[in-house]
Amino acid sequence: MPRVLRFTEEQIAAAKRYAAQTPPSDLDPRIEALVNDLIGQVADRWTMLILEVLAEKGVLRFTRLSELVEGISQKMLTQTLRHMERDGLVKRTVHPVVPPKVEYRLTQLGMNLGAAFCGVWVWAAENLKHVEQARGAFDKKGRGAGRA
Amino acid sequence: MPRVLRFTEEQIAAAKRYAAQTPPSDLDPRIEALVNDLIGQVADRWTMLILEVLAEKGVLRFTRLSELVEGISQKMLTQTLRHMERDGLVKRTVHPVVPPKVEYRLTQLGMNLGAAFCGVWVWAAENLKHVEQARGAFDKKGRGAGRA
DNA sequence: TTCTATACTTACCAAAAGGAGAGTATCGGA
DNA sequence: TCCGATACTCTCCTTTTGGTAAGTATAGAA
Numbered sequence: 001m002p003r004v005l006r007f008t009e010e011q012i013a014a015a016k017r018y019a020a021q022t023p024p025s026d027l028d029p030r031i032e033a034l035v036n037d038l039i040g041q042v043a044d045r046w047t048m049l050i051l052e053v054l055a056e057k058g059v060l061r062f063t064r065l066s067e068l069v070e071g072i073s074q075k076m077l078t079q080t081l082r083h084m085e086r087d088g089l090v091k092r093t094v095h096p097v098v099p100p101k102v103e104y105r106l107t108q109l110g111m112n113l114g115a116a117f118c119g120v121w122v123w124a125a126e127n128l129k130h131v132e133q134a135r136g137a138f139d140k141k142g143r144g145a146g147r148a
Numbered sequence: 149m150p151r152v153l154r155f156t157e158e159q160i161a162a163a164k165r166y167a168a169q170t171p172p173s174d175l176d177p178r179i180e181a182l183v184n185d186l187i188g189q190v191a192d193r194w195t196m197l198i199l200e201v202l203a204e205k206g207v208l209r210f211t212r213l214s215e216l217v218e219g220i221s222q223k224m225l226t227q228t229l230r231h232m233e234r235d236g237l238v239k240r241t242v243h244p245v246v247p248p249k250v251e252y253r254l255t256q257l258g259m260n261l262g263a264a265f266c267g268v269w270v271w272a273a274e275n276l277k278h279v280e281q282a283r284g285a286f287d288k289k290g291r292g293a294g295r296a
Numbered sequence: 297t298t299c300t301a302t303a304c305t306t307a308c309c310a311a312a313a314g315g316a317g318a319g320t321a322t323c324g325g326a
Numbered sequence: 327t328c329c330g331a332t333a334c335t336c337t338c339c340t341t342t343t344g345g346t347a348a349g350t351a352t353a354g355a356a
Contacts, residue, residue: 128179
């Protein structure tokens with residue numbers, strides 16, 4: 001499912017650029033809160049999956065998207081796409097024909113976000129085993145001792 | 149709130165390393181699903197905030213954490229810390245004294261995850277204005293036309 | 297003897313997320 | 327004349343999430 005594993009060289013380069021920046025030093029708390037909110041909205045399960053498939057496939061119509069994003073309901077697909085459109089992550093193009101034809105593609109902003117997430121996907125792919133080991137250890141020895 | 153803006157040079161370097169890797173080519177879908185789940189659990193609001201304050205402060209006790217992670221309830225703090233401990237992101241150290249003393253710190257795995265998220269924080273900080281603009285535009289002209 | 301500090305746990309309840317499935321509009325084709 | 331295709335929207339209902347508030351254990355201080 002993490003189609004990000006097929007991110008283009010260009011996208012990976014963008015991820016590098018993001019990670020390479022020394023983050024700006026302290027901002028005013030108002031901004032910090034906004035950044036926080038923004039991440040909260042964007043780090044959502046469906047948003048990330050849609051980001052992935054659009055990054056991989058380029059342009060997709062509604063029905064195709066619903067097939068590619070496994071397990072998503074129409075309701076959530078519509079809702080998530082609207083949010084992403086509102087945030088400027090995807091471009092929605094309506095062709096006024098019958099039956100309707102609507103195309104979705106990532107904006108530059110969306111692609112940049114995908115690139116920024118790339119590091120997280122890589123982390124997850126690399127450390128899956130470590131996490132599973134940690135869970136196994138926790139579940140076995142955690143029970144029965146150590147709780148305050 | 150995004151204390152990641154004060155991430156150390158070392159952590160930023162780690163982020164670079166993550167983003168610099170060409171992600172492994174296609175894996176079997178089982179793995180992909182697991183990576184997906186893992187990200188879903190880890191990209192949670194409280195997990196990210198706790199990751200931040202621990203990355204910044206190093207070692208913290210329960211009550212101090214609850215003060216620093218603004219708005220978190222005891223319940224969610226305990227719950228999130230348990231999950232993070234189980235996943236091997238934080239180390240929990242109990243000192244058998246009265247009143248109880250319990251310390252939390254990030255593991256290497258946790259620090260790496262923080263580094264991987266760094267790119268996303270930077271994206272959010274940089275593109276906050278773009279997103280706000282997009283929202284403004286959407287809310288104004290979006291209503292009334294364009295829906296299929 | 298009662299109070300305090302710490303790190304929780306538990307029970308209860310309200311709000312939000314999200315799934316299922318039906319409904320809608322329109323035109324060309326059988 | 328009725329069906330099918332597309333991209334939704336709407337309603338109803340269940341599940342999940344998360345907050346609040348109270349309870350617990352213990353040793354030393356007052």
